[in-house]
Amino acid sequence: MNNDNKEVGMELNSLLTMSKSDIAELISDKLEALKDGWIDSVDLYIYSKKLEYLVKILVDAVKDSVDSSTFGKDYVKHGVELSEGMTGVKYDFSKCGDTQWADLSQKFLTADSLLKDRQEFLKAVKSQMEVVDTETGETYTITPPTKTGKLSPIAKIK
Numbered sequence: 098m099n100n101d102n103k104e105v106g107m108e109l110n111s112l113l114t115m116s117k118s119d120i121a122e123l124i125s126d127k128l129e130a131l132k133d134g135w136i137d138s139v140d141l142y143i144y145s146k147k148l149e150y151l152v153k154i155l156v157d158a159v160k161d162s163v164d165s166s167t168f169g170k171d172y173v174k175h176g177v178e179l180s181e182g183m184t185g186v187k188y189d190f191s192k193c194g195d196t197q198w199a200d201l202s203q204k205f206l207t208a209d210s211l212l213k214d215r216q217e218f219l220k221a222v223k224s225q226m227e228v229v230d231t232e233t234g235e236t237y238t239i240t241p242p243t244k245t246g247k248l249s250p251i252a253k254i255k
Contacts, residue, residue: 116176146252216242 115123130136165181172179190198222241229236 113175142250143252147254150254 112120127136127141131138131141165179168179168181170180190202219239219242222239225238225240227236228239
């Protein structure tokens with residue numbers, strides 16, 4: 098069967114007035130149509146990836162222009178509760194003057210660097226190899242790391 102003429106058929110114009118349950122129902126309808134063969138899976142995937150890209154760029158571009166200080170308590174618009182809150186919270190512990198933290202942080206950075214170096218070495222191991230521990234003189238066998246994952250579609254919007 099040729100799926101080229103099957104359209105995804107989603108209009109975004111009404112998104113502003115849709116509730117969370119409306120969105121869930123739209124998704125359910127599209128997945129049901131996909132299951133029944135009314136929508137081409139590749140088209141729906143491409144549509145979804147483009148929508149994901151559009152939303153990320155648009156949200157990032159617009160969020161700084163929203164004056165969240167005007168929301169007040171219980172501010173709701175188009176079925177969306179809006180409030181002001183701190184996002185992306187980060188702490189700079191280097192300014193605390195805590196010598197124990199500084200010592201632990203340095204040990205962590207050193208160990209993290211050594212671990213990453215060793216992982217890069219192990220990624221290059223293609224078959225079993227005998228290794229001698231330079232501190233103890235003991236010999237042991239290392240094997241290549243197990244690589245896991247799954248094949249999935251990858252979309253690059255042109």
